[in-house]
Amino acid sequence: MKQSLTISSLLDEGRPLRSVEFFPPKDEAAGERMLQAAAEIKRLQPDFVSITYGAGGSTRATSLKYATLLQEEFGFRVMPHLTCVGHAKSELREIIEEFHTLGFRNIMALRGDPPKGETNFQPHPDGLRYANELVSLIKELHPDISIGVAGYPETHPEASSPAEDITNLSRKVQSGADFITTQLFFDNQAYFRFVEDCREADINIPVIPGILPVLNLPQVRRFCEMCQAALPNELEKSLLDTGENKEAARDAGIDWAHNQVSDLLGKGAPGFHLYILNRARAIAKLTERLIGEGLIEA
Numbered sequence: 001m002k003q004s005l006t007i008s009s010l011l012d013e014g015r016p017l018r019s020v021e022f023f024p025p026k027d028e029a030a031g032e033r034m035l036q037a038a039a040e041i042k043r044l045q046p047d048f049v050s051i052t053y054g055a056g057g058s059t060r061a062t063s064l065k066y067a068t069l070l071q072e073e074f075g076f077r078v079m080p081h082l083t084c085v086g087h088a089k090s091e092l093r094e095i096i097e098e099f100h101t102l103g104f105r106n107i108m109a110l111r112g113d114p115p116k117g118e119t120n121f122q123p124h125p126d127g128l129r130y131a132n133e134l135v136s137l138i139k140e141l142h143p144d145i146s147i148g149v150a151g152y153p154e155t156h157p158e159a160s161s162p163a164e165d166i167t168n169l170s171r172k173v174q175s176g177a178d179f180i181t182t183q184l185f186f187d188n189q190a191y192f193r194f195v196e197d198c199r200e201a202d203i204n205i206p207v208i209p210g211i212l213p214v215l216n217l218p219q220v221r222r223f224c225e226m227c228q229a230a231l232p233n234e235l236e237k238s239l240l241d242t243g244e245n246k247e248a249a250r251d252a253g254i255d256w257a258h259n260q261v262s263d264l265l266g267k268g269a270p271g272f273h274l275y276i277l278n279r280a281r282a283i284a285k286l287t288e289r290l291i292g293e294g295l296i297e298a
């Protein structure tokens, strides 16, 4: 795999991209499971993989360790995430330099969520307040890095209105973002409306939909509350119908994700990014089905 190709240049090719998101594991045992999943996912040839930063208490060191392993041991094109949380601007500069030296040419630039136990985001006294400032910093240091930013089809929970959120999104684009990856959503209409709003606001970069194949009803309810995503009645019912059968619930989650992805690709989405929670099963089943249907290339 040619690591030097950026995600922007892949998007320029015009075929639908497939990608997955890992998170840094909490301990050695979870790390082993994640690497096993990565080995299975390797065979499915995703166009890129991303790895979160700081979310759920992970550290700079673990994020970097696993980003490097995914790139070096598995040959994935890796997009490490980076957040402003807890970092002075000088530290952010160091981390960006470190990413660049290690060969990463794609970064997902985020503000980040407040650390556990805190409700409001407090910028570091010498740090950055919003993701658009991080985008500018990365572009200033390394214009050759392709930059992804987060977009919210159902509006970021802190934004006072969808229109304000879109205005703030366009600040990230004006600062140099190359593409948008969305927060998870379960109703595709939210994505299509969001893309329309972006285009009306002159945000013309690709918007990659982020899809979570759900595992069970308590999990999807938790995610919907956390991200303020709507839970469609039909999805809720299909999970309820599976009762105590865990396997059937997982299959119902994969079916829903499959229907979402087919509809999205059929209507011109530039690809799909799967929140796989470090598991290979959903991406394996989805990839097989989408290749069978001719929606993505083998």
Ligand SMILES: Cc1cc2nc3c(=O)[nH]c(=O)nc-3n(C[C@H](O)[C@H](O)[C@H](O)COP(=O)(O)OP(=O)(O)OC[C@H]3O[C@@H](n4cnc5c(N)ncnc54)[C@H](O)[C@@H]3O)c2cc1C
Pocket (backbone or CB within 6 Å): 051, 052, 053, 054, 055, 056, 081, 082, 083, 108, 109, 110, 111, 112, 113, 129, 130, 131, 132, 149, 150, 151, 156, 157, 158, 159, 160, 164, 165, 168, 169, 171, 172, 181, 182, 183, 184, 210
């Ligand atoms: C694809 C994706 C990946 C993610 N990965 C991670 C991760 O790895 N680690 C992690 O901790 N979290 C991650 N998150 C969660 C993310 O950090 C949170 O949603 C966070 O609350 C906002 O981050 P942001 O980059 O969207 O912030 P911003 O774009 O800075 O927006 C934050 C809020 O401020 C407003 N705003 C933005 N810019 C301005 C401005 N200039 N002036 C006034 N208001 C403004 C926005 O409307 C929004 O309400 C991810 C989210 C997504 C969708």
